[in-house]
Amino acid sequence: MRKRLKPYxxxxxxxxxxxxxxxxxxxxxxxxxxxxxxxxxxxxSALFTQGQADVTLAETVSYVWLQQMLFRAxxxxxxxxxxxxxxxxxxxxxxxxxxxxxxxMFRTLAQKLVGVAMRLLPMLLCMPLLPxxxxxxxxxxxxxxxxxxxxxxxxxxxxTQINLITMAVSMRTLDNRGISGLxxxxxxxxxxxxxxxxxxxxxxxxxxxxxxxAQALDAPIRMxxxxxxxxxxxxxxxxxxxxxxxxxxLSRQMWNTNLRRIVIxxx
Amino acid sequence: xxxxxxxxxxxxxxxxxxRRTRGRGILGLTGREAVQxxxxxxxxxxxxxxxxxxxxxxxxxxxxxxxxxxxGILTPTGGSCTVDxxxxxxxxxxxxxxxxTVFGQRTQLWWDVPIRDSYALLRDIYALREDRWRRRLGELxxxxxxxxxxxxxxxxxxxxxxxxxxxxxxxxHEPAWLFLDEPTIxxxxxxxxxxxxxxxEENRTRGTGILxxxxxMDDMLALCRRxxxxxxGRLLYDxxxxxxxxxxxxxxTLRCVFSGTPRFGSLPQGVALRQEEGAWLLTxxxxxxxxxxxxxxxLAAGELREMTLREMNVDRMIAGMYAEMSL
Numbered sequence: 388m389r390k391r392l393k394p395y396x397x398x399x400x401x402x403x404x405x406x407x408x409x410x411x412x413x414x415x416x417x418x419x420x421x422x423x424x425x426x427x428x429x430x431x432s433a434l435f436t437q438g439q440a441d442v443t444l445a446e447t448v449s450y451v452w453l454q455q456m457l458f459r460a461x462x463x464x465x466x467x468x469x470x471x472x473x474x475x476x477x478x479x480x481x482x483x484x485x486x487x488x489x490x491x492m493f494r495t496l497a498q499k500l501v502g503v504a505m506r507l508l509p510m511l512l513c514m515p516l517l518p519x520x521x522x523x524x525x526x527x528x529x530x531x532x533x534x535x536x537x538x539x540x541x542x543x544x545x546x547t548q549i550n551l552i553t554m555a556v557s558m559r560t561l562d563n564r565g566i567s568g569l570x571x572x573x574x575x576x577x578x579x580x581x582x583x584x585x586x587x588x589x590x591x592x593x594x595x596x597x598x599x600x601a602q603a604l605d606a607p608i609r610m611x612x613x614x615x616x617x618x619x620x621x622x623x624x625x626x627x628x629x630x631x632x633x634x635x636x637l638s639r640q641m642w643n644t645n646l647r648r649i650v651i652x653x654x
Numbered sequence: 655x656x657x658x659x660x661x662x663x664x665x666x667x668x669x670x671x672x673r674r675t676r677g678r679g680i681l682g683l684t685g686r687e688a689v690q691x692x693x694x695x696x697x698x699x700x701x702x703x704x705x706x707x708x709x710x711x712x713x714x715x716x717x718x719x720x721x722x723x724x725x726g727i728l729t730p731t732g733g734s735c736t737v738d739x740x741x742x743x744x745x746x747x748x749x750x751x752x753x754x755t756v757f758g759q760r761t762q763l764w765w766d767v768p769i770r771d772s773y774a775l776l777r778d779i780y781a782l783r784e785d786r787w788r789r790r791l792g793e794l795x796x797x798x799x800x801x802x803x804x805x806x807x808x809x810x811x812x813x814x815x816x817x818x819x820x821x822x823x824x825x826x827h828e829p830a831w832l833f834l835d836e837p838t839i840x841x842x843x844x845x846x847x848x849x850x851x852x853x854x855e856e857n858r859t860r861g862t863g864i865l866x867x868x869x870x871m872d873d874m875l876a877l878c879r880r881x882x883x884x885x886x887g888r889l890l891y892d893x894x895x896x897x898x899x900x901x902x903x904x905x906x907t908l909r910c911v912f913s914g915t916p917r918f919g920s921l922p923q924g925v926a927l928r929q930e931e932g933a934w935l936l937t938x939x940x941x942x943x944x945x946x947x948x949x950x951x952x953l954a955a956g957e958l959r960e961m962t963l964r965e966m967n968v969d970r971m972i973a974g975m976y977a978e979m980s981l
Binding site: 476481484 | 727746747748755762779
């Protein structure tokens with residue numbers, strides 16, 4: 388019996404050993420779940436005990452749909468880059484006389500824009516099939532629509548920088564599961580993709596609105612729902628662009644350091 | 655670019671990798687050690703613009719490391735190298751703009767788009783003028799027989815077609831230096847010949863310096879007059895290919911076919927005999943025994959139907975050389 392089980396026990400042992408290699412992933416996963424548990428409890432307790440903030444159901448529905456339609460913009464899924472990082476062929480892109488960070492930034496932007504467009508239009512066409520109370524409403528006004536589009540453009544730029552940082556971290560760990568999994572989950576949450584940021588308790592609103600992830604989709608969606616007065620709009624754009632610039636500088640720095648490291652350590 | 659610098663030089667070029675061993679214990683954290691792997695040690699050479707040089711050596715000898723250092727995607731741990739006055743890893747972008755590279759095992763074009771689109775992207779990357787690019791693309795697609803393949807995505811091409819497409823991509827911007835890493839691996843005879851023709855032509859008309867890594871001795875013989883042999887990270891030989899062949903392939907083989915069974919009697923010292931596919935092979939060292947004696951031996955053995963002399967066996971030369979250099 389023991390003899391017949393031997394190959395399988397051996398496989399078990401090898402896989403178990405391999406699994407211990409992913410200590411960082413395990414730690415990341417645990418931290419994620421802990422974080423989510425705490426925050427979800429906070430949000431629900433606020434909703435149940437205090438009655439929610441001044442947000443209507445219709446607004447929340449629209450918020451949810453816009454998040455879903457624009458979801459593609461969030462993900463750092465430049466599959467080819469990740470592949471190249473994992474198999475080391477990223478080093479071969481150094482054979483082209485281009486700046487790596489800028490190169491991948493433009494590729495990521497293209498992927499986001501087209502990816503969103505291809506999903507957004509069919510989803511809009513599906514809206515009339517839903518019960519009226521579950522449909523996306525039109526922008527509050529033409530001004531709201533214009534502000535939304537402008538802000539969305541800045542949001543794309545901002546989230547691209549966040550993605551580039553994720554990739555830079557993956558380049559160091561050579562394993563995207565831990566970091567990408569963690570960042571993507573945290574990002575979805577902090578972007579308002581899991582629970583609309585507008586539903587967070589009022590005392591957290593300020594924090595929620597100004598953190599970097601809110602610049603991606605939350606800021607534009609708020610404008611879609613309510614056109615902003617010029618000063619508030621300008622402030623919002625400034626916050627978006629400020630974060631974009633800061634994250635751009637950080638991600639560029641990380642990429643340069645990484646590439647030097649690749650060059651020094653070997654492809 | 656200074657005038658004296660139209661060359662590729664390496665001085666005491668070295669590269670040592672650090673590899674961490676897996677430790678003991680459940681977490682694998684205890685007893686981890688850093689092992690130094692000396693991939694390249696103290697390599698010095700000078701290659702003039704317009705030369706074609708073959709780079710050979712067994713797997714793991716340091717060929718790829720050397721190519722990566724010279725192309726600027728690795729930084730050496732010791733020594734230095736320059737290409738036309740530029741330091742590859744320091745002046746990376748200026749340096750790679752003047753390079754063409756083909757790696758037999760890795761594609762440098764874009765997998766999912768028609769190769770024409772890849773070439774258009776290369777036009778923009780290297781900032782080539784539209785008319786010049788168009789003319790050059792025309793030349794290269796003619797020479798490499800790519801005309802009908804331009805609208806096919808790379809992934810649909812056969813290996814031979816893919817390598818021709820890669821070579822075209824590497825030459826579009828008229829590089830001063832071309833690095834080829836096993837460009838003919840797995841190719842059929844026709845594709846190999848075509849590739850070699852284009853390389854020779856490029857070298858002849860534009861003075862493109864070519865560093866060719868290969869295991870294929872026919873590539874070497876067709877293209878290179880000079881070879882560098884690497885082994886265990888060291889430069890073991892740098893000189894003429896013919897001299898190398900003469901040094902390590904002194905053995906000649908006489909292939910004889912007899913009607914009936916020949917009788918050789920006792921063989922003189924220095925001659926070995928074996929049978930292969932109905933023929934008799936006599937191997938000997940011309941310096942050790944006069945050719946006349948070997949011929950007499952053959953004529954005396956029986957009714958000779960055909961006879962050929964194989965004077966150069968490159969595979970054996972390589973094997974012999976590696977053995978002697980204890981690789």
